[in-house]
Amino acid sequence: MSCSHTTTPAADHGGATAITAVHPEIIQTHILKRLDGATLAAAGSAGSQLRELCSEENLWREICNSAWPSTTDPIVRHVISGFPSGHRSFFSDAFPTIHHHRQGEERRRGSPAPELISAVDILYGEKLIYSKAIVSETSSGWFRSSPFRIDLLGMSETVPTPVKFAGDEATTVAHLEKHLTLSWILINASTKRAVNISSLKPVNIRRHWLTGDIKINFGTVISGGEITGKELAQCSVVAMCEGKEGGELHVREVSMQVEDMDGKTMNGKDSMVILQDAMERKRKKREEGEAKERYKEFVEYKKQWREIKQRREDRLDMACIAGGITILIAFFTLVLLGSERGRIYFSHLF
Incomplete structure (x- = not known):
């Protein structure tokens, strides 16, 4: 004699029905549509079935349009359609x-x-x-x-x-x-x-x-x-x-x-x-x-x-001033030396 087995909804340890036993349409219509983008993304990592449901393009389009009304613009909508996962990829970039x-x-x-x-x-x-x-x-x-x-x-x-x-x-x-x-x-x-x-x-x-x-x-x-x-x-x-x-x-x-x-x-x-x-x-x-x-x-x-930059500029200015003074001193020294040599030269001639 053969025995027939019936499949019962999955339940957790508390006796409550697991969410995977709920009809997908009910999950999408009455649960997922109430979630914001961050929560929906987290829910998608809970299991393979939820991941598939949470990847629905229409869900992410509504979330993006609600968060950023500018995404309803035809230009933006066209560009988002070319993203790897559509509005879901766009949300993961922009949020x-x-x-x-x-x-x-x-x-x-x-x-x-x-x-x-x-x-x-x-x-x-x-x-x-x-x-x-x-x-x-x-x-x-x-x-x-x-x-x-x-x-x-x-x-x-x-x-x-x-x-x-x-x-x-x-x-x-x-x-x-x-x-x-x-x-x-x-x-x-x-x-x-x-x-x-x-x-x-x-x-x-x-x-x-x-x-x-x-x-x-x-x-x-x-x-x-x-x-x-x-x-x-x-x-x-x-x-x-x-x-x-x-x-x-x-x-x-x-x-x-x-x-x-x-x-x-x-x-x-x-x-x-x-x-x-x-x-x-x-x-x-x-x-x-x-x-x-x-x-x-x-x-x-x-x-x-700005303070560091100002100190650098101040040091550079001081270096330039010091360099200029050194050049002037050297120049006047050469002039004085030249004048002294000239005086000595002319004194020997006369």
Whole structure:
């Protein structure tokens, strides 16, 4: 007599049904769609079945579109479709922060990008206040030799914010630090890599004493390497806000550029080498307040660098002055010697 066996749902030690026994459609529709990108990526490492479900392109497209509305732009969407795993690969590049280069670490070389795509989103709290995709050519001689800078807004374009400027600078700054976020993702279509070069939250906010404009820095410290001759550089993302007392603050300028330790804007050629290197680097989890702390360290490092540079210049100036004095003394000595010899010569003649 043969015995038939029935398959029962897998259960854990507590008697609860394992997630692998749940219908895949239920997992995708009612569980995975509720996860954010980081949690979804972690869930994908829990088993082969979940890995397959968590790799679904539609899930990652929705996550990217929700986190960065600029990814819905046709240009950005087309480029992401060419990434190795589509939106999942794009998220793994754009969500974590850059792993900063250390001395002695091997630097990778990416292919030169004929163009650079920027996907930029500005939010106040959960509300999107501006989103845009920009394509910048990077191969012309003008771009390579000119200071590197990308401007998000047009000459007369402004972006309103929900922030009311009450005249109290401390209150306004606190609101901006807590609620304003800016994401600037750079995409290299030729290498299918991307990097978010913004700190997301402001690392520094300063009000101009004369104009009253508020400068908000979302800068990220990156590797400078042999390009700058110094260890560090800064990818400076700056938003300028203006507003009258009692009215709304308006963003009137948003720009991105790469600066060296002296605060000078680097040219397009050198900037692209640094940015491409950042795209190829490892990523790491963003920690709360890390970007701001890194920026403070960078500012202090720049101060020390300027002091060292000033001391070198002072020593060089002193050496030049000493050299000049030595030359003058030698010259006058020769003149005096020449005069003395001449006097003796003429005295013998007469």
